[in-house]
Amino acid sequence: xxxxxxxxxxxxxRENNTKRNYLVVNPLQGKHVPVSPxxxxxxxxxxxxxIKDKYIGERLLLIGFAETATAIGAQVAITLGTKYIQTTxxxxxxxxxxxxxxxxxxxxEQKLVKDDIxxxxxxxxxxxxxxxxxxxxxxxxxIIQIMRNEYQNGIKFAVASxxxxxxxxxxxxxxxxxxxxxxxxxxxxSNYGLVADTFAGDGEYVEANDDVxxxxxxxxxxxxxxxRRLVDANDYQKACSSLADEVLNKITLNKDENVLVVGSEExxxxxxxxxxxxxxxxxNVKCHSTTxxxxxxxxxxxxxxxxxxxxxxxxxxxxxTFIYDIYSYDQVIIITDSELSDKKGLETLVKALSGKMxxxxxxxxx
Numbered sequence: 392x393x394x395x396x397x398x399x400x401x402x403x404x405r406e407n408n409t410k411r412n413y414l415v416v417n418p419l420q421g422k423h424v425p426v427s428p429x430x431x432x433x434x435x436x437x438x439x440x441x442i443k444d445k446y447i448g449e450r451l452l453l454i455g456f457a458e459t460a461t462a463i464g465a466q467v468a469i470t471l472g473t474k475y476i477q478t479t480x481x482x483x484x485x486x487x488x489x490x491x492x493x494x495x496x497x498x499x500e501q502k503l504v505k506d507d508i509x510x511x512x513x514x515x516x517x518x519x520x521x522x523x524x525x526x527x528x529x530x531x532x533x534i535i536q537i538m539r540n541e542y543q544n545g546i547k548f549a550v551a552s553x554x555x556x557x558x559x560x561x562x563x564x565x566x567x568x569x570x571x572x573x574x575x576x577x578x579x580x581s582n583y584g585l586v587a588d589t590f591a592g593d594g595e596y597v598e599a600n601d602d603v604x605x606x607x608x609x610x611x612x613x614x615x616x617x618x619r620r621l622v623d624a625n626d627y628q629k630a631c632s633s634l635a636d637e638v639l640n641k642i643t644l645n646k647d648e649n650v651l652v653v654g655s656e657e658x659x660x661x662x663x664x665x666x667x668x669x670x671x672x673x674x675n676v677k678c679h680s681t682t683x684x685x686x687x688x689x690x691x692x693x694x695x696x697x698x699x700x701x702x703x704x705x706x707x708x709x710x711x712t713f714i715y716d717i718y719s720y721d722q723v724i725i726i727t728d729s730e731l732s733d734k735k736g737l738e739t740l741v742k743a744l745s746g747k748m749x750x751x752x753x754x755x756x757x
Contacts, residue, residue, distance in 0.1 A: 594688025
């Protein structure tokens with residue numbers, strides 16, 4: 392399928408961000424906007440197909456950017472059959488990192504597990520960075536320079552993204568560095584800030600609710616594969632498939648049921664994969680994830696997000712996170728790789744969801 396800008400671009404307002412006042416929300420990405428998981432994975436597979444024949448014979452390492460491009464990177468790596476790792480903002484005990492920053496973001500610190508890059512860097516020919524959108528390319532150029540300085544082995548680089556909004560200046564800079572760019576849709580960001588300013592930001596804002604809720608039992612499923620560490624993409628897909636099979640053995644679903652699957656922050660791909668399996672069973676499934684992104688919501692019909700629920704993170708109860716536009720479903724499945732050692736985050740998410748539905752299951756991949 393060929394995509395155009397109208398398929399993949401909605402403009403939203405960033406909240407309290409003076410560096411960039413707009414955010415591009417992709418309604419088919421499965422992050423902020425609830426979407427059919429098979430449609431989201433279809434977009435990611437289309438991106439993979441763009442580069443499938445470009446680097447025949449090269450050994451590739453794909454790197455997906457947290458948090459919004461983790462599922463994109465995973466699916467592209469799976470389609471190509473490569474090694475895969477995602478950047479992260481979470482703390483991984485006992486490892487060294489490559490640190491870099493994402494200057495326009497609300498959460499600027501990004502990092503890669505250096506120990507894992509060290510193990511594979513001499514056995515690959517090209518690193519392909521995978522993003523949802525590239526506007527200037529500064530973040531990726533930052534990590535490329537860090538990797539060039541660290542490893543000095545002449546490795547090649549490329550970038551694959553759903554959207555590319557780079558101006559000629561930045562495109563020429565990448566061309567001069569011999570870094571290939573692949574993307575589904577070319578965008579012009581020059582008026583996005585003006586569009587964002589037209590929205591009132593008068594949607595519904597729901598504060599995190601600390602009220603006591605009925606405890607939702609947690610289904611623990613073993614075999615966790617952590618994509619914040621280096622994985623073989625095919626092994627990762629098999630692990631996600633085993634996860635989905637066990638979840639579907641433990642949770643009762645009926646054909647034609649309306650089901651929501653909710654992922655958690657960087658943990659997006661397993662939620663989309665599980666949702667697509669449910670679609671194959673005849674369920675009507677939507678999928679999106681909690682996020683660190685504080686986006687303004689607004690009442691205008693053409694605005695992408697209308698209601699925001701403030702939450703505590705499932706990974707760190709001192710961190711604020713969000714979920715947008717919860718609708719009514721027959722049941723919802725929350726799926727996470729958080730240890731859930733502090734239930735405060737889970738309780739706020741369950742509280743937000745329970746306003747629209749009563750049948751809630753929680754799955755922890757461990």
